Amino acid sequence: MKKITAPLFFALASSVLSYAAFADTGNNSALIKQGEYVARTGDCMACHTVGNAKPYSGGLGIKSPFGIIYSTNISPDPKFGIGNYTEQQFADAVRKGVRKDGSYLYPAMPYPSYAKMTDQDIHALYVYFMHGVQPAAEQPKQTDLSFPFNQRWGIMFWDKLFTRDGAFTPTANRSDEINRGAYLVQAAGHCGSCHTPRAISMQEKAYDDGSDQFLAGTELNGWNVPSLRAGGDGSKGIDGWSVQEIVDYLQTGRNQHAAVGGEMTAVIQHSTSHMTDADVKAIAEYLKTLPQKYSANESKSFSEDARTKTENQLTQATDLTAGQRVYLDNCAACHFVTGKGASGVFPPLAGNALASAENPTGLVSIILNGSRLPTTPKAPTQLAMPDFGWRLTDAQVADLATFIRSGWGNSQAAVSASEVKKIRAQLRAPDVTSKPMDLDGVKHYSAQKPQ
Ligand code: HEC
Ligand code: HEC
Ligand code: HEC
Incomplete structure (x- = not known):
């Protein structure tokens, strides 16, 4: 001993x-x-x-x-x-x-x-x-794992x-505001539990900003969890967001770049939308101090020329691919041919983190199941994206996702019908989430296949 x-x-x-x-x-x-x-x-x-x-x-x-x-x-x-x-x-x-x-x-x-x-x-x-x-x-359901777990x-x-013991210690050369933001993010907010990549043995690769792995983005059951490292040249994801845009997202689930979906919905609904303005701003200011990491193929991939090219194809509506046709029939009314959506109402699909994530699970899940923005004190309106799982076949969803992932300057690989089939089957699983999710009675597992 x-x-x-x-x-x-x-x-x-x-x-x-x-x-x-x-x-x-x-x-x-x-x-x-x-x-x-x-x-x-x-x-x-x-x-x-x-x-x-x-x-x-x-x-x-x-x-x-x-x-x-x-x-x-x-x-x-x-x-x-x-x-x-x-x-x-x-x-x-x-x-x-x-x-x-x-x-x-x-x-x-x-x-x-x-x-x-x-x-x-x-x-x-x-x-x-x-x-x-x-x-x-009330006795909740009991955990019953198999041996050896x-x-x-x-x-x-x-x-x-x-794991490490010990309370958060403020950093001396940082302002009180940044230290407060760091505390909220690292301690109670546990943002890293989803946003920091995990090692083979499942621990988060970093629990604080001493490492550039902290909040560097990862996946949760196939769903893209974007990087929160918001300090950079503005060319990749959240580093192109202003402090106010980060605040808007955390308080209302929407801004001109994105609308929240998946597990983040519950975080906004139950947690960040109830924080004081000062605390949410402190979080945003802190995230802005974390330098973004770039890898050769992901930065600056978004091009305005490519976006315009897709917009023109859809407007002329000649020689459309199968996916482009499905898009015009089902999606363009809200997300428009520009792929730019409408700020704070319909999220853009051009350069959108979910639409251009390497893993298509999140995109396909949203198409099949729809999604509902949380109602928050600052944005009480119920905005929803309808579910298309009952209406579109696996092949149609695959064509559509393939188009979205390569249209308007997005540049990810095609999606196959068998991948869609697999994701649809998972969505039909019983009432269990990968992490907390409470979508206020949204039909979340309704992805029935059309006959
Ligand atoms: C339960 C898992 C989970 C936790 C905990 C979590 N997030 Fe998220 N977060 C996500 C997912 C998943 C997304 C992607 C949402 C989407 O696809 O619409 C996301 C997206 C975001 C985005 C948008 C980024 C972008 O580029 O679109 C911000 C900002 C964000 N989270 C901040 C936070 C902060 C701050 C915390 C801690 C207070 C936090 N998150 C905690 C899962 C989580
Ligand atoms: C009636 C209007 C409407 C239609 C039609 C519609 N959407 Fe949406 N869409 C929305 C709204 C509102 C949101 C934001 C909801 C949310 O994020 O919870 C959204 C969110 C999304 C997102 C997530 C964006 C993000 O930032 O995470 C994607 C991807 C998407 N829609 C794709 C599609 C596709 C593909 C179609 C066609 C099959 C479609 N939408 C049809 C209104 C619509
Ligand atoms: C990401 C999901 C998650 C969040 C967020 C979370 N918990 Fe838990 N908590 C769990 C799970 C799962 C268990 C049971 C784990 C087990 O059975 O080993 C648990 C167990 C506990 C226990 C042990 C209770 C007992 O049965 O002995 C306490 C106390 C607790 N949580 C308090 C909290 C408090 C306080 C917060 C907020 C500060 C919180 N939890 C936030 C998932 C969560």
């Missing part, structure tokens, strides 16, 4: 002591409110509540490489929830992934990021969950190798 050295021992002891300094201040309404806000910044709702069920009663299925992991009931019910958790036990579950009974949580719960949350935020969060949330006496002790080794 390794002996704990004295300095390490004192470090551990003092972190425990500093923690115990908070007394449970019970029904303190200001603290409850503060905790409710912290829960928004951490998006606890998105994973721990299914649709219209009681808040925080758990039971959302999250796809993982090992099987489906269900979130637990974190309402203050003493039997089914966490009503019997002390503050220390709560802090350990949220920041270390260790349960009251000492067992280890699966990292589907983003404790590797929450590890950086401050004692103050955890304290407010605890008071909120104990006194500001209604107990829900049902052996929770194995996670201990994963934690030791890949």
Whole structure:
């Protein structure tokens, strides 16, 4: 056994002591409110509540490489929830992934990021969950993985190798605003859990901006998750967005470049759209400090000449490809022949991150299932993209996707009917998401094949 050295021992002891300094201040309404806000910044709702069920009663299925992991009931019910958790036990579950009974949580719960949350935020969060949330006496679905993934002790080794203790530390030469943005992104916001690429052993390749892998973009079950590194020459994705455009996207799900779809919808709906203007701006300013990475073939691929060429082809409407015809019949009314959409209403398809992603899963999923923008305090209108799965055959969707991926200057490979067939089959799977998604009753798994 390794002996704990004295300095390490004192470090551990003092972190425990500093923690115990908070007394449970019970029904303190200001603290409850503060905790409710912290829960928004951490998006606890998105994973721990299914649709219209009681808040925080758990039971959302999250796809993982090992099987489906269900979130637990974190309402203050003493039997089914966490009503019997002390503050220390709560802090350990949220920041270390260790349960009251000492067992280890699966990292589907983003404790590797929450590890950086401050004692103050955890304290407010605890008071909120104990006194500001209604107990829900409900037993959610139980996680039932096969051997060896049902052996929770194995996670201990994963934690030791890949996670770090210790609260976020502000960087000295940065403004308070940038430090606040960095804190929200790295800690509670856990943006990296989706936006940072993962290594073979599934840990995020970086948990902070010390590495250029942090938030560098990746895929989630085939769906493109764009890079959030917004500092660059403006030629690639989000680095061409202004601070205000990033703010608009996070508050309303739309701006002149994109409209949100997929897993990000729930993030905006339950979390970022409820943040204060100052916090959302801090996030945007922080993302602007992260230099974008370019690789030879992806930067500057978008060309205005190529966009005009497609626009002219569609306008003249002679010698159309099969995909162009499907587009004119089904899509052009909203996305127009220009491929530029209408700012804040219909997203552009030219140069759009989803439309020009290497993996076509996201694009094909949206065509089959449609998508609905979240309703947010700043943009309450319900804008929706209809679903075409019932109407278009696999071959038609393949032709259409092939056209979109190569039209208006986009430059990705063709999509085959068999790929579409596969994606359609996955979409019909039971009510389980790869990560949280609550689309307010949108028919999300309705991709029936036309007869
Ligand atoms: C990305 C999805 C996700 C988010 C976001 C999330 N959780 Fe979890 N959480 C889970 C899952 C899944 C589990 C159960 C994991 C397991 O069974 O090992 C869990 C377990 C827990 C537990 C352990 C409860 C028990 O049964 O012992 C606590 C406490 C908890 N979460 C609190 C929170 C809080 C507080 C937040 C917001 C700051 C939050 N979670 C956000 C997915 C999430
Ligand atoms: C559950 C996974 C998940 C989490 C957590 C998440 N995102 Fe996203 N994000 C996505 C996906 C998927 C997309 C692509 C959306 C689309 O295709 O319309 C996206 C897109 C974005 C975009 C648009 C980028 C572009 O080029 O179109 C921004 C900005 C963004 N996210 C910011 C954030 C921030 C800030 C956080 C943390 C507060 C965050 N995201 C957390 C999954 C996630
Ligand atoms: C009735 C108007 C309408 C029609 C018709 C329509 N769309 Fe959309 N589309 C929208 C709206 C609104 C959104 C934004 C919704 C969202 O992102 O949740 C959208 C979003 C999209 C996106 C996602 C863009 C992004 O930034 O993530 C793609 C791709 C797309 N549509 C392609 C198509 C294709 C292909 C067709 C034809 C089969 C089509 N749309 C037909 C209105 C429409």
